[in-house]
Amino acid sequence: MNIYEEQLNHFFVDIFNDILRLEEESLAKGNFKNLSVNEIHVIEAVCDSEADGTNTMKLLSNKLMITASSLTIAVKTLEQKGYLVRQKDKEDKRKVTVVSTKLGNEAYKHHKLFHKDLIASVSKTLNEAEMAALTLALGTLHRFFITLKNK
Structure with a gap:
């Protein structure tokens, strides 16, 4: 690796690791101490997908x-904690949807606020040109990772 690749x-x-640590701290400070970062991301995926x-x-x-089995375990745990509910489709019993409860929606809003505050804090430290460059670079990286994922 050259110096840039190492950096x-x-x-x-x-x-x-910094973002994961901040997410963990945010959950530990709030009303959602019984959630892990992985669990809040499952709740987030459900809430984003419901619409x-x-x-x-x-x-x-x-x-x-x-995997489907990993999601099943996570959803079952989140059902027991009162954040999500699984529902069988009325027409096709093989199809199972997952919906958030009131508590799940509150956790989702808490997590969204964490992200909003994080981005606002980052935005304050960068000027407009730096924000534009960072956004462009991260967009390129995101497309690269999507391409890798789809191989």
């Missing part, structure tokens, strides 16, 4: 890039 690798690892009807177990496992 990029360190940035990826450090930033990923367009892509909240089936199959589509959610694809969106989260986890």
